[in-house]
Amino acid sequence: MSTAATEPASDRAKGDRTRGDKGEVLVDVQDLKVHFPIKRGIIFDKVVGHVYAVDGVDLQIRRGETYGLVGESGCGKSTLGRAILHLEESTEGTVTFDGQSLTDLGGEDLRKRRRDLQMVFQDPMGSLDPRQSVESLLVEGMKAHGIVGDAEAAMPRLKQLLSDVGLPAAALKKYPHEFSGGQRQRIGIARALSVDPELIVADEPVSALDVSVQAQVINLLADLQEEYGLTYLVIAHDLAVVRHISDRVGVMYLGGIVEESDAADLYANPLHPYTRALLSAVPVPDPDVEDTREQILLSGDLPSPANPPSGCRFHTRCPWRQESRCDDERPQLRLVEIDGTTGSHKVACHYAEQIASGEIQPHDVETQTEDKPKELREAEGDEVADDIPFT
Amino acid sequence: MLRFIVRRLLQLVLVIFALSVLLFAWLKSLPGGTVSAMLGERATPESREALTKELGLDQPIPVQYWSFLKRAVQGDFGVSNGVQPGTPALDLLLERFPATIELSISALLVAVLLALPLGYLAARRRGGILDNVAIVGSLVGVAVPVFFLAFLLKYWFAIELGWMPVSGRQEVGNATRVTGFFVLDGLLTREWDASLDALKHLVLPAIALASIPFAMIFRITRASVLDVLDEDFVRTARSKGLTSRVIRGRHIMRNALLPVITAIGLQTGLLLGGAILTETVFNFPGIGNALSEGFTKRDYPVLQVIILAAAGVYVLVNLVVDILYAVVDPRVRTR
Amino acid sequence: MTPTHRDARDPGTKGPRGLGSRKKERIDELAATAGASGPVDEAGAIDDTAGVSLIASAWRRLRRSPVFLVGLAITIAFVVLAIVSSWLAPHDPGEWLLYDKVSPQSNPIPGPEPGFPLGADDKGRDLLSRLLVGSRQTLIVGVCATLFGLAGGLVLGTLAGAFSGWVDSVIMRIVDVMLSIPSLLLAFSISAVASRPSQWTLIIAIAIVQIPIFARLLRGSMLAQRSKDHVLAARALGVKKSAIVLRHMLPNSLGPVIVQATLVLATAIIDAAALSFLGLGNPDDRNPEWGQMLGRAQTYIYDHPHLAFYPAICIIIVALGFTLMGESLREALDPKSRR
Amino acid sequence: AESERSDDGSGGGSGGEGGDGTFTFGAAGAPEVFDPFYASDGETFRITRQIFEGLVEVKPGSAEIGPGLATEWEPNEDGTKWTFTLRDGVTFSDGEEMNAEAICANFERMADQNETAQAGPAEYWAYSMEGFGEDSLYRSCEATDDMTVDLTIARPTSKFPALLSLSSFAMQSPKALEEGNANEVTKQGEGFSYPENAQNPVGTGPYTFEKYDTANKTVTLKRNDDYWGEKAKNAEIVFKIIPDESTRRQELEADSINGYDLPNPVDWKGLEDGGNQVEVRPAFNILYMGLNPERNEKLQDKKVREAIGLALDREGMVKAQLPEGAVAASQFMPDTVQGYNSELQPTERDVEKAKSLLKEAGAEDLELTFAYPSEVTRPYMPNPQKIHEALTNNLEEVGITVKAVTKPWNGGYLDGVDNGQFDAWLLGWTGDYDSADNFIGTFFGNLESNDFQTSATDFGEQLSQEIKEADQTVDEAERTAMYEELNKKIAEEYIPGLPISHSPPAIVVNEDVEGLVASPLTAEEFSTVTVGGK
Amino acid sequence: MTTTTPETARRDPRGAEPLLSVRDLTVTFKRQGEDPFVAVDGLSFDVRPGQTVGLVGESGCGKSVTSLAIMGLLPDRGNTVTGSVELDGRDLLTLSNKQMRDLRGSDIGMIFQDPLSSLNPVVPIGRQVTEVLERHKGMSRKSAKPVAREMLHKVGIPDPDRRLTEYPHQLSGGMRQRALIAMALACEPRMLIADEPTTALDVTIQAQILALLRELVEEMDTALIMITHDLGVVAGLCDEVNVLYGGRLVERGDRHPLFHDPHHPYTGGLLSSVPSLEGDAAERLNPVPGSVADNLPWTSSCAFAPRCSNAIERCREETPAAVASGDRVLRCFNPLGGQASPAESEEDRR
Ligand SMILES: Nc1ncnc2c1ncn2[C@@H]1O[C@H](COP(=O)(O)OP(=O)(O)OP(=O)(O)O)[C@@H](O)[C@H]1O
Ligand SMILES: Nc1ncnc2c1ncn2[C@@H]1O[C@H](COP(=O)(O)OP(=O)(O)OP(=O)(O)O)[C@@H](O)[C@H]1O
């Protein structure tokens, strides 16, 4: 693992920053868990259950690479992203950034460290304070980290930033609501860049955008990575986008990573049944492909993360589910050696090899309509009822 | 839901308890008070002292509170010494509260019956004449001090036209009292005259009291209907070719009423406050009237019991409203 | 929060809705106005003019609303009157000029006469002057009560909204207790405490009632802001917590509070009248105030209703002005009502 | 001879001489208790007065006393024992006979109060009879025969027997007293809880108690068809409790009540213009400005007190603030009271003299904390604030700096006056009965504690002594002369406070009402009243 | 079945008479203090029974407005609709409100984008389905219930009996969308309009819904208008594709020719903006520059010209007209590949 210490801020100007080799692990996530407590109580709240939003994730992101994270809505992608940035308190596990454990960091140290880890959000409007002009939005971070003293001194840098993200300098004096969606997203990216970070976590950066604008932003992200030597964690649910942008891809299902590999490898040889289903479900703008494609239709929906299925989380929807193991033993993410895959292909399935070789055939899945445990339901009811404004 | 209710009830008890402490401490810190009020000009320092001692008012306030609390849990809130001397404060409350409830409900009925249809129509014809007139009208309703409105109403309808009585709850008569709700009593005992008479006495105060709730409910209805009109499910309903009656009732109003229900709960606070003025002006023997009288006469037992009861009722009504809300809105119901 | 219907309740979901319509508006605007051609870079053209803040754009919308303009006109007229009334008033409002003519039975309220177009009040003071100068005290009562209430509410609400946990719990429980007393009752009680009633006890009584309302309102929107992405973004950026609260959460939460404030101005004036009516107003009436004038006039309301009518009409007009303004502000700031 | 009352009398079909009308009266407040002995306020007495009678009664339309249940009375030589001859053939409305035994039962009941009642409810006794047991003025009651009663008192006093006309000391049915456990007053919380008797008044008066509808705030009385004297003209009296003054007026204008008490002076004209009858009663009260030489030492100088008196424009204030019939006061009692000194004139305003007196006293920079009450109107003080302002203006004109203070009547004002918290204050007194002692005795009689803090002055002791002497003088003429002298001294020599004015209270009835006799003591009897000629 | 292969040989509906034919549909919105805004501008297309016609384009190009105009669901005031929308030869735009109400739900059904907000939150699912049947089939609530149950079953909602009494929030996103479809299909309309029916759903659920739609169209011979901005969805589902830009049709064609050989630069731009699952991932995307926000009105030029890489002088001076050649319609002066004949301008046509 890397041992690079934090360099002093002064010699981190663009261009001559010292980066480690590509390939060195920048972010190391070990067994990360984020469980949101579900509280209920008559006078004092007590915890009656947990939403297992992230439930034991191991993940390494190497310097300079783009790690793509896909998965269905609610599977915990955003939570994972935020937990890595220590924006969400993790329940268990460690996040090591550039050799330093973020988990132990707190207060002012953490705040200073944030300079290296930035985030780009899905909703470009919601993530920009509507009352601040672009200029103050961008200057804020720099001031917080002492990169510039005042707005005056920041000017050249601001202009540079804006031109980097493809916006004219005239944008500085404007407010977020005066921009189009794509432009706002560029502002969001410029803000992340303003403090000269090493890692950018982009949480669905293009989902809210029109296709053409989406493509512009994807290109922009790629350009910036090249220019600044950034490391990305890109979260998305659009597999095509993820494939396009990522070096490596992790597939998440219900709080855990079920498969991880190089992008090309993963798309060419999906091993986990869920990945297969996911891939087969993506519509492709090519009628020929669409007409001939085999689709694996999953039945049912993602189970509630507050009451995840035992064993393999996917077993309730898995067409390859086997009587043994799947129901009660949770598969570990493991390296698999299967012909055609690269050596770094990891998958969390007991029967990955058998499925790949066709030894196990898919079958019908009994749709289970699942119910949450009673306590949880009540807790939810309470909470909703509490939300009714009392005056 | 049951847990929710229990929880809120416990909160209610806490609120009432905290309030009773504050109230007690505050009343005790007031200058003058019971002794002055009882003895009047005739008071001499000796008589004052004797009475103070007799009533235990010379003891430290925490001691006094403790004895108050001990008695209160047994349902003894002391005896009125100004508003209706000699009557236990609780009895006074129980006797006066029905009047206020009767008045508040009438006012609320007036407000709701006017506000809902108007609110709906105004929203449907947003920007139309009706909309603008109703909006400005409702704002005027808020801007006119209640007691002034009451005076105008009395002047025109009671004195000039003579249609309604000036004040009071019922002309003197031998109406039988059953529940304390005079209109209801008349119906129960088949004393139609008494019932009608009580109703007539309610009209003007109810209108005066309704002015603010009407305005609020009207505006909330209007806003909420506007919101709902914009909702996708209304479009869905129309895309199903449903008749306008069904769309209006099942799809628009049922949803638009949700915020209105909450608003109505909050109105009870305004109603109770407004009742102080309205009841005073109309000499309507409810708790509002008793309150303002209780203040000038420094009738602390009555003040205490009424304020606590008003707060309790307010919290309770809102609890009921929340429950009602849950009944109407399945999203809030426990699954 | 439950995953299933977060959307149904999350205040944040109002955002995207407003966003969508705003986006469309923007689209419309550009579609209609864009005429400039030339090379287009990927991000599209951005004109060179200075930016228009949210407030400025709200003002643009408001400028066209007749309701708002009427409200604003009334308000401005009122404030101007309050400032210049001392010079406008023909007489000193406190001087018992026609006292000689007052006799409680035959002539309790001297009628109009030359130099006294509206006549005098029960102490022979010029009614017109009192009405004019009364605007000042009325404004002071309204503004001070609102400001005090606002200040108290801001402090409590900010504390509760910024620090969750026990600070929040404690504050909100206090607020709940205060809220569970009907407001007029509370004001009534507070002004009855005052050992020495004055204008300030009146103001404080009205203000205290407003505190929990402001606090709750502010806390609500602060909480909504706390879960907003832009706050998260500021945290991610490493902005200090105090700066996040003061620069990002608070300003964005103020909208509903400000709207409420304009409405409170109206209610404060009316409440002041109500308290005066109940005999809890400012006993010193050398400096006239409309609510007090109205409250005092009830003694004469039967035979000399004009004494009540003038201040009542003034109060109604001014309260209406504030309410009209507040309501249209509320509509303008509510993204839902934009279309 | 009479049997129990039957119910048919109430219907009014064939009732006695009277008509079957209803007289509806707007009362300003709820009655305290219907046992007048425990009551202390006018609203209660107005009701009980129709039900009960005392040994002696006030003559209608005046403050003088006349026969009541006793037809004659005679003191012994030293004025400590009074023999009353009772009226024949009087029964209580429950059928009990009114005789000497019944009278003594009443007095013994009144004298025998438990501690709780002594401290509070039996206030009138405690104050008029000067306490209970040993301290009390009352000694004993003896029924010498069936119709003769001897009352023994501790010392001679001018108050006797006038004080027996007080409504509190009216005679109640001994049976009702006993059955209703009349004396069992208990303390409950911060109030008093009254026995059943207090809800069931039984007296000998022209009316009987019918019901008190607390939920509707009305008290109904029925004509007592077995009344010994002239039967009441109205079959029924209804008291509607309407605390708000202007509402009472509106009710009257809307004809839903026939009359109400204490109309605001500013309404008098309007009421009369509307065809109502405003009966102005002779003033039996005094408004004064109290001075506190203890708190403000400058006030110990008589010159200063005199100067303040000279500064006041009583006439002007009376004209602008008080109703017609009000007069400036020259002494601490109205002219109807025996002992009033008709030679005295109200002090004329003299600014120059006031200023020079102040200068002489070295008090040019006099500062006065001058208080007035809020939340109250009194017959002698219809608008405290306005009166205060008028007087303040006067004082300021002679260079006195006035610090105006106001407190709610029950919220600290009365306390403040009692505890000597103000340099000067406004207060007054409505007489209970015709006795000079009821005025000046109340004000200055008790040296140790009185509002005027006369103990801090050089004349205080003497004044109190002189009052006592006058009070104990048995001979009426001699006593009257002493009081006249005393009034002069108070006004010219002592100047413990400044009498301001006497203000006549009024009562208003609408045009249909006839036969109302206004009483200076506001003690009207409604049995003579007819409504619409019925 | 979990694994499906779409039938390669789809029935070709093109011979049939059009069920719905939209001609010159123009929708103009009045705006306070501004020029009126033309949201849909002279749009024409046909839909035949059993045919799926796609409307694609970026946000704001007028897709939803078109569908609402067909349904007669545009706001009561503030807009004018011209042209004609004929269903079976009856012009829907001239029908009275009452006639339209009879038609909606029975002859034309519609599915909306956001399944949660499109369902009434306080009315049980079952009731929302039965009310259509009551309204159009004259059934009683009771007799409608089994039909509704059947409907829910048909759209693949498991345990339909229980779901009948449940409320929308108790269903998952996919199930809500199915319920919405069940409602639209309850009276077996001949015409179905789906406005972005899968945008709010996850890909796996989207696949389920699309499969369902496909099945229904084939089974019931329904005509389907599919509105979406997802070119992938169009490629898999539609027979004919209409590409909209700024309220106008810019290109129409059957899906194979259109996707393989887009003529209009906008269509081409859209296709090249989409990252693909195949091919070289490292390749840069070729997006259409700018955003829709920059479009020009169509009055004096091609609205796409400012963003068009192929734009020539003429594009900025004249408005191109839509020219049909065979099954293709194109509105462009300088199409991609250059082989097609340049379009005439609108002036020329007049
Ligand atoms: N603060 C929170 N408290 C409780 N539960 C939470 C919280 N934040 C997220 N969750 C729950 O955790 C789970 C994972 O949420 P997360 O936002 O990480 O999902 P996601 O994969 O990003 O989904 P999407 O694609 O919709 O953004 C969800 O079930 C969500 O409801
Ligand atoms: N009621 C309306 N009043 C005014 N303009 C409207 C109205 N409805 C839609 N528009 C405008 O018409 C244009 C087309 O809108 P439409 O909703 O059809 O777009 P869309 O293609 O469905 O976009 P999306 O993909 O975002 O749903 C937009 O510019 C929109 O602003």
Ligand SMILES: [Mg+2]
């Ligand atoms: Mg997410």
Ligand SMILES: [Mg+2]
């Ligand atoms: Mg749309």
